[in-house]
Amino acid sequence: MNDKTRYEIMRNRELLKGYQAADAGAEATDQQQGFPSVPCLQKRKGTETVSLPVEFERLSFQGTIMDLLRERESRRKYGEASLSLLELSFLLMSTQGIRHYAGRRNPVTFRYVPSAGSRHGFETYLFVSHVEGLRQAVYHYLPESHELELWDDRPDFQDELSDALCGQRFAASAPVLFAWACVPYRMEWRYGLKAAKYLLMDAGHVCENLYLACEAIGCGTCAIGAYDQERMDELLGFAPGPSADQDYICTVYAAPVGKRGAEG
Numbered sequence: 646m647n648d649k650t651r652y653e654i655m656r657n658r659e660l661l662k663g664y665q666a667a668d669a670g671a672e673a674t675d676q677q678q679g680f681p682s683v684p685c686l687q688k689r690k691g692t693e694t695v696s697l698p699v700e701f702e703r704l705s706f707q708g709t710i711m712d713l714l715r716e717r718e719s720r721r722k723y724g725e726a727s728l729s730l731l732e733l734s735f736l737l738m739s740t741q742g743i744r745h746y747a748g749r750r751n752p753v754t755f756r757y758v759p760s761a762g763s764r765h766g767f768e769t770y771l772f773v774s775h776v777e778g779l780r781q782a783v784y785h786y787l788p789e790s791h792e793l794e795l796w797d798d799r800p801d802f803q804d805e806l807s808d809a810l811c812g813q814r815f816a817a818s819a820p821v822l823f824a825w826a827c828v829p830y831r832m833e834w835r836y837g838l839k840a841a842k843y844l845l846m847d848a849g850h851v852c853e854n855l856y857l858a859c860e861a862i863g864c865g866t867c868a869i870g871a872y873d874q875e876r877m878d879e880l881l882g883f884a885p886g887p888s889a890d891q892d893y894i895c896t897v898y899a900a901p902v903g904k905r906g907a908e909g
């Protein structure tokens with residue numbers, strides 16, 4: 646290992662510790678300095694929106710929590726069938742849906758997943774190939790109204806998406822690919838230099854809920870950490886980093902979803 650790699654490894658390890666080393670001599674966080682927080686929800690951009698159904702009692706749930714934990718695995722083969730809009734709606738609710746709100750000066754959302762300080766630093770984007778009631782396009786989830794907004798009206802994303810996912814064609818051609826992007830400042834406002842650690846921990850909660858929710862409704866998913874940062878960000882229309890701007894957003898994680906086929 647050369648000196649440069651050794652130095653980078655050391656810096657990455659400091660991220661794992663979160664605050665002990667990084668906080669020595671760090672300035673007070675923006676919250677401690679009295680700056681107002683930024684909203685944990687991104688404003689609607691598009692004009693075309695789709696309401697998501699919420700009659701989840703119509704879904705046939707499979708297994709006890711013990712069954713779901715035992716059977717959960719990364720699934721990379723999906724059946725031919727499309728996902729229904731109700732199934733997709735359930736998966737969005739399970740991963741980023743809002744249960745209630747709190748706070749006046751610095752409002753926060755409480756969701757189906759935990760998040761450090763309830764800062765919820767993520768936005769969900771969907772590359773939709775086969776979902777009943779949706780055309781092939783890229784959508785953005787609006788948790789507040791539980792709607793999708795059309796983000797990029799392009800049906801032909803699969804080749805570029807596959808390249809951006811380092812050639813993982815099974816993920817690019819799945820009925821739907823969840824791509825989670827993070828807005829780091831939401832977390833940094835409260836936690837300063839600890840924010841990166843908490844954001845990555847939070848991403849794990851979101852994806853684990855997707856795994857379990859998929860298992861419960863006869864779908865399958867697979868966490869995707871291998872992707873090309875620049876290509877994914879470009880596909881979603883995000884400005885390239887590095888950046889310390891408050892509105893900076895970048896992809897952090899992805900997961901394809903499809904119905905479980907004969908083998909799955």
Ligand SMILES: Cc1cc2nc3c(=O)[nH]c(=O)nc-3n(C[C@H](O)[C@H](O)[C@H](O)COP(=O)(O)O)c2cc1C
Pocket residue numbers: 717718719720721813867868869870871872
């Ligand atoms: C952070 C993370 C990143 C991952 N990235 C990929 C990936 O890019 N491609 C893939 O096929 N599987 C990926 N996986 C799935 C793992 O390979 C899988 O979880 C592991 O082999 C254990 O199998 P299991 O999930 O079936 O228990 C990832 C899993 C995690 C948690």
